[in-house]
Amino acid sequence: MGIVVAVCMLLILLMSVPNPLRSKLESKQGTLTLLAFVVGVWNFAWYGSFHLGEFWGNAAFISGFFMIFTSFPLLQADTWPTRLKTPIQTLQRYRRAVHNVINNLALSALAIYASLYIYALILLNFSTH
Numbered sequence: 001m002g003i004v005v006a007v008c009m010l011l012i013l014l015m016s017v018p019n020p021l022r023s024k025l026e027s028k029q030g031t032l033t034l035l036a037f038v039v040g041v042w043n044f045a046w047y048g049s050f051h052l053g054e055f056w057g058n059a060a061f062i063s064g065f066f067m068i069f070t071s072f073p074l075l076q077a078d079t080w081p082t083r084l085k086t087p088i089q090t091l092q093r094y095r096r097a098v099h100n101v102i103n104n105l106a107l108s109a110l111a112i113y114a115s116l117y118i119y120a121l122i123l124l125n126f127s128t129h
Contacts, residue, residue, distance in 0.1 A: 002121055004048025005043055008036040009063065009114035012071045016107055030076035038077060063113035069095075069106050 011032050014021050025032060044064025051057025072095050077088040 002117055005039055005063070005067075006114060006117040006121060007068060009110055009117065010068060010078055011092060012036050012074070012089040013038075013107065013111055013114065015074055029074065030079070032107075033071050033074040034066060037071045040064050040071060056111065059113065059116065061108070063110070063117070066106050066110040066113060070103070070110050 011025070015025055015033065016030055041064070043060045043068070048059075048061025048064050049055055052061060073092055075088060075092065077085045077092070080088065
C-alpha cells in the first residue's frame with residue numbers, strides 16, 4: 001500500500017503545482033483526485049489512526065491529513081449526486097478561503113512525506129537479506 005500512497009501523493013503534487021505534466025493529467029483530474037483523496041482518507045483514518053505511536057503510523061496519520069487537505073480543492077464534484085455534491089462544494093468554498101501561504105506549506109509538507117515514502121520504498125526494494 002505504500003507504493004499506492006506514494007503515487008497518490010505525487011499525483012496530488014503534480015495536479016497542484018504548475019508543471020509540464022499538469023496539462024496531460026487535466027483530462028483525468030476528477031478520477032485521479034478522487035482516488036488520491038480516498039487513499040488519503042484511508043491513510044489518515046485507517047492506517048494512521050490505528051498505528052499512532054509507531055513511526056509509520058505517525059507518518060501515515062500526518063501525510064494522510066496533508067493528502068486530504070491538498071486534494072480537497074481539486075475534487076470535481078459537479079457530476080456527483082446532489083446528496084454528495086452539495087456538502088462537498090460547501091466545504092470546498094471554505095477550503096479555498098484558506099490563505100495561499102498555508103496551502104503552499106501543506107504542499108511542501110506533502111512533498112517531504114512523498115520523499116520519505118519513496119526513499120523508504122527504494123531502501124526496502126534494494127535491501128538484501
